[in-house]
Amino acid sequence: MRVLVVEDETPVAAAVKRGLEGEGYAVDIAATGGDGLWLARENPYDAIILDIMLPELTGYDVCAALRAEGNWTPILMLTAKDGDLDEARALNTGADDFLRKPFSFVVLVARVRAMMRRGTSERPTIMETGALRLDPASHRCWRNEQEVRLTAREFAVLEFLLRRPGDLIAKSAILENVWDFNFDGDPNIVEVYVRHLRRKLGADTIETVRGAGYRLATGER
Numbered sequence: 001m002r003v004l005v006v007e008d009e010t011p012v013a014a015a016v017k018r019g020l021e022g023e024g025y026a027v028d029i030a031a032t033g034g035d036g037l038w039l040a041r042e043n044p045y046d047a048i049i050l051d052i053m054l055p056e057l058t059g060y061d062v063c064a065a066l067r068a069e070g071n072w073t074p075i076l077m078l079t080a081k082d083g084d085l086d087e088a089r090a091l092n093t094g095a096d097d098f099l100r101k102p103f104s105f106v107v108l109v110a111r112v113r114a115m116m117r118r119g120t121s122e123r124p125t126i127m128e129t130g131a132l133r134l135d136p137a138s139h140r141c142w143r144n145e146q147e148v149r150l151t152a153r154e155f156a157v158l159e160f161l162l163r164r165p166g167d168l169i170a171k172s173a174i175l176e177n178v179w180d181f182n183f184d185g186d187p188n189i190v191e192v193y194v195r196h197l198r199r200k201l202g203a204d205t206i207e208t209v210r211g212a213g214y215r216l217a218t219g220e221r
Helices: 010-022 033-042 059-068 084-093 105-118 152-162 171-178 189-201
Strands: 002-006 026-030 047-051 075-079 097-100 127-129 132-135 140-143 146-148 206-209 213-216
Touching: 002 010, 002 033, 010 026, 010 105, 026 033, 033 047, 033 059, 047 059, 047 105, 059 075, 059 084, 075 084, 075 105, 084 097, 097 105, 127 152, 132 152, 152 171, 152 189, 152 213, 171 189, 171 213, 189 206
Parallel strands: 002 026, 002 047, 047 075, 075 097
Antiparallel strands: 127 132, 132 140, 140 146, 206 213
């Protein structure tokens, strides 16, 4: 297994490299965001450990560039900053996991192994099917490149359908995932929000299969 460590603090990079090699991994080191991005493009890594604050390019920049290019190598981001916003931004940029410094090496290795088990399957930050495009991080939606304003609940219903495009999804599944298991209101609330979405996105966007559920259309633009 080959791991890329992008870290500008030499003692941290050296310690991580030494520890990972002791676990049997082959390790490459980059001290700048630019070098890290170049290495990640040129070599097939099984995982990338990526600091956020780097010279030339930030970890956010490196992660976003790789994901935009279709590179889904698992990424664990590191930061010395303490704040939920950094973690949220890292995950929204496309990172698989996040770890604050100082960290336990045992935890770092466990998280790297967990990422590798999940593999390199595509996990796009922007969801698309047919004419629809959805950005869960910014809660923005477009149809045929025209932005559409959605309420939080409308967005949640559409995101759930968009995660399974073309599949028939029962009303009960939407209730359980968009509302919750304990929802005791009128289950027809789902139909209300489906009507709202059709009005905003087009009547052909969501198909009703009577007595079975709903299906998101996947037609081409």
